[in-house]
Amino acid sequence: MSGPAAGRQAIVTGGGSGIGAALCRALVAAGDHVVVADLDRAAAARTADSVRGPGSARPLELDVTDAAGVQAAVDEVVAAAGRLDLMFNNAGISLGGETEELTLAQWDAIIDVNIRGVVHGVAAAYPVMVRQGAGHIVNTASMGGLMAAGLLTSYVMTKHAVVGLSLALRSEAAAKGVGVTAVCPSAVDTPILDKGAVGRFHGRDYFLKGQGVRRPHDPDVLAQEVLRAVRDDRGLLVTPRTARATWLIGRLAPVTTQRMSVRFVAKQRALQAARAAALSSPPRKL
Template sequence: MSGASAIVTGGGSGIGAALSAALVRSGAHVVVADIDLEAATRVADEIAEMSGSGSARAARLDVTDAGAVAALVDEVVADRGGLDLMFANAGITWGGDTELLTLAQWDAIVDVNIRGVVHCVHAAYPHMIGRGSGSLVLTASMGGLCPAGLITSYAMTKHAVVGLGLSLRAEAAGHGVGVTVVCPAAVDTAILDKGQLDGFDGRHFYLTGQHVRQPLDPDRLAKSVLDGVARNRALVVEPARARATWRLQRLSPALMDRMLTRYVGAVRRRRGGGPAGA
């Protein structure tokens, strides 16, 4: 990644912050972009104190604003002579019974998790085609590879990201552009504790539902992602238990359906039989 230019959306925390740090350590020049400028600045300042030949700066970015995404991409292209890496990583979640979701919440998650990724691709991909190089890195989830009751809106959007990435990859190869989709199980970030509807326990749900004992360290994931990008891998699925779950889904979707149905029932019973989900 030495000398590469990169934009990381959702860079103010979690996976985005870990990716930004890993990129700078590998010599890349990174724009840490986040809707929370204070968080993005904090991450960029912390990265600046690390060893590495790269650099980082912060930028406020709302990925639901297509014009703002395009403007940031154009700015990096003008400043660095091109954009090598676009990490479409920003995302939100809602957890709980689907009937509790309001239309505003459906709209919000579609706007950030799907349209936000589309805006990144729409802005960055043509520049990469023009240069005949570059990589798009789209953050999805295990929820984009396997069904996931009680986080249906999140899983829907992540399935869309997987479909976009794997489909675009076939086109992009002819232009010399790589596309990698990141599908981790539960990662130890603040998103595990956000978007809770009526007491939904996201941290417990993501860990037990995805058959992992503890959340994945974001720095470990970032290392795997950069390795996957360097190798132009289609998918980065971490950790090993997540790959096993994905394999089971492909081998026996009917079995996975029964397991998920039982699990959702168990989650509801754990709450005392109420409708809230966890």
């Protein structure tokens, strides 16, 4: 990304780690100026301090569930630079486990971050971009926003909402010069794989072992794919190639895919039971 595309003003939520940090690295390397927004200010500062390139980055402590805070972040960029070119609504959390074990507080938390957090970003950035007649919104969803498998029900629900919001807004925004992209990767090597466990759920078993994935997708590779998707004004980025193949099968054979999902959940429960048994077994004496 160089030439006219460089030097853009961008905000990345969840920029302190994982996909968000990788996006910040890619943007600064491309010459863009990035606000690294994260609930964890120290993590945002580490990302901002570590990026290298002709662009720039500065940290911002931001809770995406705070609509006024998100609006203030956008207003600050526009006041200082005169525009906002890129809004990456990337912050998200995951909850995995048996649905009956989720509390209402956990349902509220994932809805607030994964859905309302994106809505807050759109509500703050989109009117600015409409007035400019230019800009691009990137919403981080997931393969879970295109497919559905149990034991990740609350997460899947929120990511389906993000995909729906993105595609609907894209059709509306096109005539106003604003692009919208939903990013739908399969398992990415980020801290989210090790968080959000309810009961015996184990993220890496679910996303990797249970799906026969040798290694998760590299976040820096994903970030480059996202910037190319923005450049090409793509509405949906599904990656890597194996994810696109799975998505295609799901569209062509939904009944078969649902049966496969039932078997997948059964396999996951067996993996969880085996893991729990191994952890509870006393060590063997030598």
